[in-house]
Each structure stands twice: as structure tokens, then as C-alpha cells.
Amino acid sequence: MLEMQNCNVFYGKAQALHDVSIIVGDGEIVSLIGRNGAGKSTLLKAIMGLNPIKSGTRKFEGRDVTNATTEMLGRSGIAFVPEDRRIFATLSVDENLRIATVMGRKGPWNLERVYNLFPRLKERMNSRGDTLSGGEQQMLAVGRGLLTNPKLLLLDEPTEGLAPLVVADLIKAMELINAEGVAILLVEQNLKVPLKLAKRQYLIDNGHIRWSGKTDELLAEREKIEALISL
Numbered sequence: 435m436l437e438m439q440n441c442n443v444f445y446g447k448a449q450a451l452h453d454v455s456i457i458v459g460d461g462e463i464v465s466l467i468g469r470n471g472a473g474k475s476t477l478l479k480a481i482m483g484l485n486p487i488k489s490g491t492r493k494f495e496g497r498d499v500t501n502a503t504t505e506m507l508g509r510s511g512i513a514f515v516p517e518d519r520r521i522f523a524t525l526s527v528d529e530n531l532r533i534a535t536v537m538g539r540k541g542p543w544n545l546e547r548v549y550n551l552f553p554r555l556k557e558r559m560n561s562r563g564d565t566l567s568g569g570e571q572q573m574l575a576v577g578r579g580l581l582t583n584p585k586l587l588l589l590d591e592p593t594e595g596l597a598p599l600v601v602a603d604l605i606k607a608m609e610l611i612n613a614e615g616v617a618i619l620l621v622e623q624n625l626k627v628p629l630k631l632a633k634r635q636y637l638i639d640n641g642h643i644r645w646s647g648k649t650d651e652l653l654a655e656r657e658k659i660e661a662l663i664s665l
């Protein structure tokens with residue numbers, strides 16, 4: 435579905451991604467793991483067209499979309515849920531969601547289905563964005579992404595800083611979303627959630643993909659991998 439090949443990304447003169455190649459197959463959940471500052475958000479933004487790719491290629495569903503804009507990539511079916519969630523503080527939960535329905539593609543996800551997936555959002559539908567807990571904000575951000583009816587959802591550290599019970603709810607939600615055929619590229623700093631959800635993993639460090647493989651291969655090399663992400 436998504437194929438990034440030999441991508442190089444710079445901030446000014448500083449190179450943030452070096453020859454990064456990553457593939458997400460149809461309906462797959464793939465994780466991108468790495469410590470603080472490793473280049474995870476930079477790669478998600480490069481996939482979404484928010485960071486220019488200086489050299490390398492981006493393909494989506496077999497088409498070369500290296501030169502596509504963020505809007506074009508969104509219309510093709512990629513949605514990005516950023517780390518800071520970008521909730522509209524003065525709008526209610528319901529208003530935050532309705533705005534996404536205006537921007538979205540046609541498809542199976544609608545307001546009712548998002549409220550079914552996250553009943554807590556329904557309970558809080560009239561609450562302002564700035565009164566939500568971290569977990570509620572994350573649910574809202576994911577719900578908003580879904581309302582664009584993506585084929586691929588890019589999630590930047592969705593469980594960071596959340597209580598274990600909320601993380602468990604989000605894991606269930608991600609499984610349900612994936613069961614509906616939506617592929618997920620999940621960025622996390624530690625292995626906990628990726629090991630539960632993803633069948634394949636990439637490890638990024640200092641802008642380089644240092645390791646990639648199946649989750650059971652990762653488990654066999656767990657100590658080495660944990661050393662790479664915890665330094």
C-alpha cells in the first residue's frame with residue numbers, strides 16, 4: 435500500500451532522514467519504534483507530504499506519489515494523527531468531529547460509527563476540546579482521522595503519557611479499526627504497544643532504519659533492540 439524508498443529529508447542543512455525505506459502492506463499494522471529525536475515524526479510528516487523529500491520515492495497503492503501534496507495524499511486515503519493531537523480547543527467534541535466529515539473522503543466511517551467505537555466521546559460530545567483528558571483527546575484525534583475514511587492511518591505516539599486502562603481501550607480501538615481494513619503505521623518510543631499490535635516492526639535511530647523484521651524476530655533480539663531505543 436505505502437512504499438517509501440531511499441528517502442532523504444533535511445531541516446535546513448541538517449539531514450534528519452538517511453535513505454529511509456519502509457513498506458506498509460494492505461491492511462497491515464506496522465510499528466516504527468525509536469527513542470526521542472530518532473526521526474519518527476519526521477518520517478510520518480514526510481509520508482504525509484508535510485516534510486519535503488529531497489531524494490527518494492513515495493508510492494501509494496502502486497502509484498508514484500513522490501510529488502503529491504498533503505491534500506492529494508489525504509484525498510488518496512492517508513490520514514495523520516499528530517503527536518500533539520491538534521484538537522480545536524474552543525469547539526465541542528461533536529464540532530471537532532463534524533469538521534473532519536466535511537474534509538473527508540466518502541466511505542464507511544461516519545459520526546455514528548466513531549461514537550460507537552469511542553462511547554466516551556459520545557458522553558462528552560458537548561464538552562469543549564480544552565476540557566478533555568489526554569485519553570479523550572487521543573480518541574477524538576483518532577476519530578477525526580477516521581472520518582476522512584483513510585486506507586492508511588499514521589499514528590504518532592498515540593499512547594504516550596496515558597494511563598494503562600486508557601491505553602488498553604486504545605489498543606482495542608486500533609484492533610477494531612484494523613479489522614475494518616484500515617492499515618496502521620504506529621509510531622511509539624517503547625515496545626509495549628507495538629508488540630501487542632504489530633506483526634512487523636521498524637527501528638529508527640538517528641534518522642537511519644537500523645533494524646526491521648517480524649515481531650517474533652524482534653522478540654528473539656529483544657535485548658539488543660531495547661538497548662538501541664533506550665540509550
Ligand SMILES: Nc1ncnc2c1ncn2[C@@H]1O[C@H](COP(=O)(O)OP(=O)(O)OP(=O)(O)O)[C@@H](O)[C@H]1O
Pocket residue numbers: 445450468469470471472473474475476477517623
Ligand atoms: N522543524 C524542525 N526543524 C529542525 N530540526 C527538527 C525539526 N523537527 C525535528 N527536528 C530534528 O530532527 C530530528 C528528528 O526529530 P523527530 O521529531 O522526527 O524525532 P522523533 O523520533 O519523532 O522524536 P520524539 O519522540 O521526540 O517526537 C531531531 O534531531 C530533531 O531535533
